[in-house]
Amino acid sequence: MxxxxxxxxxxxxxxxxxxxxxxxxxxxxxxxxxxxxxxxADEITLSLSIETQGDSAEKALVHNNETMQKLIRTLQTEGLIKSEYHTGQFSIQPVYTPYPKNPPSDFKQSIIAYDVTNSLTIKTQRLELVPLLIDAAAKAGVNQVSNLSFGIxxxxxxxxxxxxxxxxxxxxxxxxxxxxxxxxxxxxxxxxxxxxxxxxPRPIHGIQYAAKMANSTLFLETPDxxxxxxxxxxxxxx
CATH class of the missing domain: 3.30.110.170 (Protein of unknown function (DUF541), domain 1)
Structure with a gap:
């Protein structure tokens, strides 16, 4: 105190x-x-982001939806219930050809792919679940964990x-x-x-959890x- x-x-x-x-x-x-x-703290909030790319917006979107559904099933298997999560930000962005070093005067960029990003926000009082959820999310295809914060x-x-x-x-x-x-x-x-x-809420900085960290075990200490x-x-x- x-x-x-x-x-x-x-x-x-x-x-x-x-x-x-x-x-x-x-x-x-x-x-x-x-x-x-x-x-x-008795509550934690975090966002899980999935980013996919395809040569068409439809392919990128289908891939993203499939990965998101896989993520939700995985989280539910770990014990998360529907009232503890909801979908968050969603975006579709075209990917253009990069500019060459010395572009000609008539050079025009063209769309070569589409990026789709979708996020899932989790808010739960079961703090003990969070490390398991993050590990499971990475294995399910999550690219990034962000906005992780503790509160009351x-x-x-x-x-x-x-x-x-x-x-x-x-x-x-x-x-x-x-x-x-x-x-x-x-x-x-x-x-x-x-x-x-x-x-x-008290944010936890430095949490960047990519798929390559799927074999890592995360330890979170509950703050005051x-x-x-x-x-x-x-x-x-x-």
């Missing part, structure tokens, strides 16, 4: 007013507490814990400050909580994901 606590103190001392009978605003003590907790499926599960931690520290710090300043806390005037920051809360309390003091 990582904890960072930031404290700001605003102490407004009462000053005698020259106008008799006018009420003065109460003296205030303001404390802010920022707490960051780390929780283990429902960060709200831990939200109350982080808020309670931040509030407890703010109360504790306020009491220490009041005791040190020889003042008394009367009551809480205001409590505010910052909007929670978006929990960004940071959650935070910032609480501000305003007290009346005397």
């Amino acid at each position: 990582k904890l960072l606590v930031y404290i700001s103190l605003v102490l407004l001392a009462a000053v005698a007013d020259c106008q008799a009978g006018k009420s003065l605003p109460p003296a205030k003590l303001t404390v802010s507490s920022n707490v960051r907790l780390e929780k283990p 499926k429902d960060p709200h599960i831990y939200r109350s814990e982080v808020i309670a931690e931040a509030t407890a520290h703010a109360l504790q710090d306020a009491q220490v400050l009041a005791d040190s300043a020889k003042v008394t806390i009367v009551r809480v005037l205001d409590i505010s909580l910052d909007q929670p920051p978006e929990i960004m 994901i940071e959650l935070s809360a910032n609480v501000k309390l305003v007290f009346e003091i005397k």
